[in-house]
Amino acid sequence: MLVSPYTVAARYRAEIRQEIRSLGTPLKVVGFLGGEYAPSLTYANYTKNACEELGIDYELRQLHRLDLEQAIVAANEDPSIHGIMVYYPIFGNEQDRYLKDMVDPRKDIEGLNAFWIRKLYQNERLVDGARAAGKAVVPCTSLAVLKILEANGAYGASGTRPAEHKTVTIFNRSEVVGRPLAVMMSNDGARIYSFDEQGPLLYLNGKATETKITRAEALQQSDMVITGVPSPSFPKIKADELSEHTICLNFATIKNFTAEAEAKAELFIPRVGPITVAMCMRNTLRLYRTYFAKEHKNTVA
Incomplete structure (x- = not known):
């Protein structure tokens, strides 16, 4: 039975809420929206609701896209802004x-600034600087994929190679x-076939x-198939393309x-x-503890 994304998210929110209460300092996150793209608006609302639940001050700033850089x-x-x-x-x-790299x-x-992406691609899992020490952050959706797989027993929860002997195909x-997901899973021991329009x-x-x-060939070899193609023209994966006992995950909005493929999958997320x-x-909490907290207590795992 699927452990839903809502259940997994609730577990982390409970942990984060407790950590935030222990800080004694209000955290503030600002979101920047530069258009009317519907999925972005939905994501902004999710962020607002999550922040309110956790006691984080959240402010959405909707600007013309040409004003975003200066903002x-x-x-x-x-x-006063921590995230x-x-x-x-x-x-x-x-x-x-360019805008991703403008964010401090x-x-x-x-986790999209080149500073963090470079650490990810070099498999550096800690911040190691003259003025800061802590765990590195990684792109949130890539990490979310690993957490939902882990919660459903499809990914190891411990050890340095939790995906050893797994073959995974990723469309995106x-x-x-x-790309961050492919790097993370391959660093964890998986064999990754990564597809996009370039091959x-x-x-x-x-x-x-x-x-x-x-x-x-890649689909027939795969223990897991992960897709995130935001286009209706993508040829949908069919049941006869999948091997038995394949775990499938779709993180795209489409x-x-x-x-039939969803029904055939051993687990469909x-x-x-x-x-x-x-x-x-x-x-947000991890970065605050690394860079802004006067006293470093236990960092969220």
Whole structure:
């Protein structure tokens, strides 16, 4: 029986709420929205509700996209703000990458700044600086995927190689979710086939190599299939493409599996959104303890 994303998120929220109460200091998160993209509005509402439940002050700032850069700079310099979120896409091109790097890494609760991405790709799991020490943060949706798999017994909960001997196919290689997820799972021991419009790559131990494997071959080999293709033109994965006992997860807003494939899967996970938001709140607390707290107590696990 599926342990739902809501159940997993509730567990983390309870832990985070207790930690926040112990701080004795109010935390503040600011979200920046640069358009009317419906999924971004939904995500912003999820974030607002989660913050209110946990006792975090949340403010949504809706601006023209051309004003976002200066607004992020101002938030970086504002000592009352401990976490910054930007709801992407803003421009839908390389300018979004530029905005991600504008966010101060100390306030980047989504873990998308190049500082954190570089640590992830180098498999550096700790912050090690002259003025700070703590655990590194990673992109929230990628982490949410691992947490829901772990909660459902599909991913190891301990050890340095919790995905050893697993073969996984991921359809999505964005810098926001798919590529970080491939690196994280391969660092944990999995063999990852990563697909996007540029073709397949094979990830082993955090490193990518070229491969000529086909979609059909990768799916037949896979213990897990994870998809996040936000396009209705993506050819949905069919039941006859999957091996028996495959675990399937869809984190896109659009269904990437047919109903028959969902039914055939040993476990089908339709979304991770609630956990993604919980991971953002977890990162908020982690960054506060690393960079802003005067006294470091126990960091959230």
